[in-house]
Amino acid sequence: MHSERASLSLRLAAWGGLLFLHFPILIILLYAFNTEDSAFSFPPRGFTLKWFAVAFSRPDVLEAIKLSLQVACLATLIALVLGTLASAALYKRNFFGKESISLMLILPIALPGIITGLALLSAFKSLGIEPGIFSIVVGHATFCVVIVYNNVIARLRRTSQSLIEASMDLGADGWQTFRYIILPNLGSALLAGGMLAFALSFDEIIVTTFTAGHERTLPIWLLNQLSRPRDVPVTNVVAMLVMLVTMLPILGAYYLTRGGEGVAGSGK
Template sequence: MHSEKASVWLKIAAWGGLVFLHFPIFIIALYAFNTEESAFSFPPPGLTTKWFAVAFSRADVLDSILLSLQIACIATVIAMILGTLAAAALYRRNFFGKESITLMLILPIALPGIITGLALLSAFKTLDVSPGVMTIVIGHATFCVVIVYNNVVARFRRTSHSLIEASMDLGADGWQTFRYIILPNLGTAMLAGGMLAFALSFDELIVTTFTAGHEKPLPIWLLNQLTRPRDVPVTNVVALMVMLVTMIPVLLAYLLTKGGEDVAGSGK
């Protein structure tokens, strides 16, 4: 009886936490359909979809969305390449300085964003690099690499090395072993890491603020909109789109990796 009461309280606490976390998101989604232009009366006096047409007809909104998509795609590709190569180099061999290299890989996402942003800004100024799209991409890639690395190195550790040895014993060269043995085992981990990296890059604000210069990707556009109360409905529409764009890759990444322990050749 006592355990049943504890279970009920735990469920109540869990649902309460979920409501607390997601209620602000629900409010933003609701007010994206609000008929009023600037007032925040609850419940909304009416619902409409006209603000979606207004938002996607504005050039500044479209330019910010396209810029953020461009940055996120480039940063994700860089992260997938560097993260996978780093995982391949570090997962199995022990050597002097390995822990230091691992720490350096993980540090950008462990540090507060403001520290990473300041460090990148100082480095770019020292190298006399003008802020722009490429500096934003470099800034995002520094923490996106960690996401891909963690996914891929975990899959490497679950992949039996005897499969690679058997492939080489049967006469396969390095490319064939990579194509038929390693890549099929790493595919979902790489894709999941890339999706998470894309989601993080698309809505990153703090690092972007320090590295953007005069560029205005979507997070900075949203921040600037806070000073324009008449654009509240349009801002809510764009915020809702950002939440959907970042939520879908996270859900897909979860679905891709939740059965990773059953991948062919995985070791215990």
């Protein structure tokens, strides 16, 4: 009789793969609480929360966190609007060039980040736009749109057309149908797409490097800290913060969209 449970060797291999992938992250988490300020003192000498207080008392850390949050929120807002509009325009009707438009929407996240960054830098220079917060937000929005678009168009394709037709037959106009029928069905898809876009924008570094100019987001701050070994404990604390800020939205989006039709289907 065939068993649906995986064999012991397969389960051990799976756990071994997870340990291999997450071991470096566990090291960073461990050293964020180390009492020693040495980067290579192993095993850790003790447990302390001192470096958290040091990290959050530094103005450069707080400014980098503030800038990253500001950029991520603006990029997510732009992505929600443009991604929803694009998915609404493409999910139902067929027309000439539809596949090409879909490919162009998905292309920014499929291309290597260095290509996207170079292209954006060249475009901004040709338009006379100086690198700054505006260029960072635009750069992040180019790939965040894809995340929202994929989530929303998948939900629209599962939405029952009979609900929309019934709304129109009962006298609702386009806005009322969107507000009371389509938008409630898109709620969790928009939330999941927004959370994923926020997480992707918050820890983006490659595109940001080309578009930031003199601005320093949190990932760029971390990159600059690699040349300062005396600040390793503070760097570990900030790295743990970045991991938590990006991990929690991803987990939330996963729980919002899991379960197939039960969650991502035609129901609210």
